[in-house]
Amino acid sequence: MKNTPLSGRRRGVMDLLSEYGPYIALALLLLVCMVSSPAFRKPQNLLNITRQISYSGMIAIGMTYVIIGGGIDLSVGSMLAFSGCIGIFAMNQVASPWGGVAVAFLATLLVGIAAGALNGLLVTAGKIPPFIVTLGTLSIFRSLSLYIANAGLVTSKNACYAQIGGLVWLGVPLPAWTLLLFTAIGTLFLTQTRTGRHICAVGSNERVARYAAIRTNWVKFQTYVIAGALAGFSAFLLGGRLNSLSSTTAGLNYELDAIAATIIGGTAMSGGKGSIVGTLAGALILGIVSNVLDMWGVSVNLQGTVKGIVIIIAVLIQRQK
Amino acid sequence: MAPMSDVILETTNLAKSYSGVPVLTGISIQVRKGVVLGIIGENGAGKSTFIKCLNGMTEPSSGEIRFMGQAWGNCSVAGAIAEGLVTIPQEFNLVNDLNVYENLFLGHELRTPLGLLDRRRMRRRAAELLAELEADIPPDQLVGSLGVAEKQMVEIAKALTSPCRLLIMDEPTTVLNQNEVATLFKVMRRLKESGVSILYISHKLKEVKTICDEVVVLRDGQFISHDPIDALDEAEMARRMVGRELHQMFPPKVSPAPDAQVVLDVRHLTVPGVLEDVTFSLRQGEILGFAGLVGSGRTELAETLYGIRKATAGTVEFFGRPGRFSSPQEALKAGLAYLSEDRQGTGILTEFPLAANVTLASLKAYCHPFIRKKEEAAKAESYIEKFRIKTDSLQTQLKNLSGGNQQKVSIAKNLDTSPRLFIFDEPTRGIDINAKSEVYAFIRELVSTGVSCILISSDLEEVLGLCERIAVMRGGRLAGILEGEKLTDEEIMYLATGVKG
Numbered sequence A: 001m002k003n004t005p006l007s008g009r010r011r012g013v014m015d016l017l018s019e020y021g022p023y024i025a026l027a028l029l030l031l032v033c034m035v036s037s038p039a040f041r042k043p044q045n046l047l048n049i050t051r052q053i054s055y056s057g058m059i060a061i062g063m064t065y066v067i068i069g070g071g072i073d074l075s076v077g078s079m080l081a082f083s084g085c086i087g088i089f090a091m092n093q094v095a096s097p098w099g100g101v102a103v104a105f106l107a108t109l110l111v112g113i114a115a116g117a118l119n120g121l122l123v124t125a126g127k128i129p130p131f132i133v134t135l136g137t138l139s140i141f142r143s144l145s146l147y148i149a150n151a152g153l154v155t156s157k158n159a160c161y162a163q164i165g166g167l168v169w170l171g172v173p174l175p176a177w178t179l180l181l182f183t184a185i186g187t188l189f190l191t192q193t194r195t196g197r198h199i200c201a202v203g204s205n206e207r208v209a210r211y212a213a214i215r216t217n218w219v220k221f222q223t224y225v226i227a228g229a230l231a232g233f234s235a236f237l238l239g240g241r242l243n244s245l246s247s248t249t250a251g252l253n254y255e256l257d258a259i260a261a262t263i264i265g266g267t268a269m270s271g272g273k274g275s276i277v278g279t280l281a282g283a284l285i286l287g288i289v290s291n292v293l294d295m296w297g298v299s300v301n302l303q304g305t306v307k308g309i310v311i312i313i314a315v316l317i318q319r320q321k
Numbered sequence B: 001m002a003p004m005s006d007v008i009l010e011t012t013n014l015a016k017s018y019s020g021v022p023v024l025t026g027i028s029i030q031v032r033k034g035v036v037l038g039i040i041g042e043n044g045a046g047k048s049t050f051i052k053c054l055n056g057m058t059e060p061s062s063g064e065i066r067f068m069g070q071a072w073g074n075c076s077v078a079g080a081i082a083e084g085l086v087t088i089p090q091e092f093n094l095v096n097d098l099n100v101y102e103n104l105f106l107g108h109e110l111r112t113p114l115g116l117l118d119r120r121r122m123r124r125r126a127a128e129l130l131a132e133l134e135a136d137i138p139p140d141q142l143v144g145s146l147g148v149a150e151k152q153m154v155e156i157a158k159a160l161t162s163p164c165r166l167l168i169m170d171e172p173t174t175v176l177n178q179n180e181v182a183t184l185f186k187v188m189r190r191l192k193e194s195g196v197s198i199l200y201i202s203h204k205l206k207e208v209k210t211i212c213d214e215v216v217v218l219r220d221g222q223f224i225s226h227d228p229i230d231a232l233d234e235a236e237m238a239r240r241m242v243g244r245e246l247h248q249m250f251p252p253k254v255s256p257a258p259d260a261q262v263v264l265d266v267r268h269l270t271v272p273g274v275l276e277d278v279t280f281s282l283r284q285g286e287i288l289g290f291a292g293l294v295g296s297g298r299t300e301l302a303e304t305l306y307g308i309r310k311a312t313a314g315t316v317e318f319f320g321r322p323g324r325f326s327s328p329q330e331a332l333k334a335g336l337a338y339l340s341e342d343r344q345g346t347g348i349l350t351e352f353p354l355a356a357n358v359t360l361a362s363l364k365a366y367c368h369p370f371i372r373k374k375e376e377a378a379k380a381e382s383y384i385e386k387f388r389i390k391t392d393s394l395q396t397q398l399k400n401l402s403g404g405n406q407q408k409v410s411i412a413k414n415l416d417t418s419p420r421l422f423i424f425d426e427p428t429r430g431i432d433i434n435a436k437s438e439v440y441a442f443i444r445e446l447v448s449t450g451v452s453c454i455l456i457s458s459d460l461e462e463v464l465g466l467c468e469r470i471a472v473m474r475g476g477r478l479a480g481i482l483e484g485e486k487l488t489d490e491e492i493m494y495l496a497t498g499v500k501g
Helices: A008-036 A043-068 A076-091 A097-124 A130-148 A161-166 A174-192 A194-204 A206-211 A216-242 A254-264 A276-295 A300-319 B047-055 B077-083 B100-104 B119-132 B148-159 B178-193 B205-211 B234-242 B298-305 B328-334 B343-347 B354-358 B373-386 B403-415 B433-448 B460-466 B489-497
Strands: A153-155 A244-246 B007-018 B021-032 B036-040 B062-067 B085-088 B166-170 B197-201 B214-219 B222-228 B262-271 B275-283 B287-292 B313-318 B336-339 B421-425 B452-456 B469-474 B477-483
Touching (some): A008 A300, A076 A097, A076 A244, A076 A254, A097 A130, A097 A216, A194 A216, A254 A300, A276 A300, B036 B047, B047 B197, B275 B313, B287 B489, B298 B336, B298 B452, B328 B336, B343 B403, B354 B403, B403 B433, B433 B452, B469 B489, B477 B489
Parallel strands (some): B021 B222
Antiparallel strands (some): B262 B275, B469 B477
16 A cells, blocks of 8 residues: 555644634534524524523633633532522622612622632632532532522513613624623733733643643632633522523523533633634534524534534544644 | 675665655665664654554555565554564553553453463563563553653563564663663564564664664664664764754853852752752853652652642742742743653643643733734744754644654643743653754853753753752752762762762
């Protein structure tokens, strides 16, 4: 057998595919769905998709930072339930409607940040692998939510909270706007600031980063706090949408969706590099797939299989590098 | 010319390009049975790429390889090993969490007739192999607990566990001391007699001259010459590698001004189990050498000064102020830079582009508050020019650069923090002659601007060529500081080993 020279063109296509893969896949998927299904291309349906992916999408942005920094956060779903339940709980103690909303906002965000800080502290100061830490807090935050809500719903008694969740501007629901906003800020932060660069450096090789006088623990800590803050923010909006939160199902499996969106978006599980816009594309792909499956009447029970296949294919394509 | 049957490896017009940039062009080489063939060349000459094409790490862009008379279409490392083409890599390829014999047989474990691991046989065979190498390493020891020289010996023993016809050794002596090198050469001669051919890649021309039968010179990815070793002396080899007359290797020494201030004053510095009562001082504009065997505590001293290790006793004064730094951030802020010995482990981010590596430690200066990428690029360009770094672009990932160019980026990264004291730890390890003399000239230039330097090196020629004072370490202690006419190989080795002669 002769040593076949590798054609330059093929290599080029593969490079392109792995760099723009998520966007190409998203465009193709959109095109196919738009053409084939009139129900899909209805504006109302498209807006529904953006709303559906917004909550776990915001969490996925936080997840992207954590993964680029070389970690993982399994607790974000439970964190959403926990911070959201406490937020609504706190809101119900306040008489003034808008004052209550402000309290809910602050409380949810603060609990999210505190929960993220706890993860970060255990990972950095405690030197426990992130998988273990967040597996533990996944269980803890969910259990605490169940405890304070007696394993049921925490319902808002506030007249204004539901208005927040239903807000629509230029025809687009509020959570979709915030998702876009966080994508923009997140991209700016990751690619244009020192901390963003440091997160990539720490994820790429922590020892090199340490020798380059980067405060590696502080950098890693921040990624968990960002993830916590975004989980809290997402909880605030989700609670407003439903006017209540279920301590058993709110945020359930969101960590899996967030990790999936991050991976499909091209961020390497090994850390060091990634893209927030890619994560947004990943979240959209997941959202469109499950929307279409719904429309086709595919059993909900089978949707997880499709989702799993999408994730595996995405990683297979990246592996071609 | 030898009869064809004697040729075990032959390449014809072998070429390799990375993203369109040719790094190897038209290499045609024959390796005969039982011959040690040296391959020499500067960094970026294409030596490593050539090897990678042979052993299946990468696929050549064009050209043909024939191994044992067969066209070599096999492109996997495991396949190459199965055919008897074994490589001892430059960077260690061992699993720290496994012990020595498990590493030796990793991937081709010996089994009992029942299919279970035959630990006894593996242990015995491992002990035999290590004994042949005269390496005093117990087969049951955890590899992670071994020193670098011992790891190198394990790596060599690992290559010998499978039957091999062609052994490729990429810079095998970098971390070995003279005795260990002598043992290695003995093993190589024995292999040669048993009919094994060896490709020996090295920068150390003296070693090439000693052990090789033939030598191939590569330059800029091209084949330059293939001669019997007796046809070339070291100077001629160096000339062919560089492609021009070599100027003097070391720039003239310059003493610090007689009234130069003491910039670093270390007293009784102790780190349990690593450093014991180390006392020395350094004046402005001085290059203080640190010699000693591998593991004598030189790197640990540097890491302690740089705030990576915690001292439990002793004082450090840095420019007249307390300087026992507790973190690299403090050290860097005060003006201390440390070029670490482990380039890929602690020096550079191989997955990062060049520009981001250059500003890794000094990024703050480019943030207002967003990173000014133009400023960053301009600075990186200026270092590329200053150090003559060979790269396609500022965005090239460092893993695509040769060792010497990576090292220059690592130096640039440290320099960009504007240090007042610069610690160089093995600054020329694994880089070629040309890059070496550039590094020497740079160190010299640095001290002339008033920066003080500490030079840690296992290359005696290097410390003797650059330093007027050399501190020698042994077993975590300062064995002595040599200056004046005491600056000789013998005195240093005496202090380093504690044995005269």
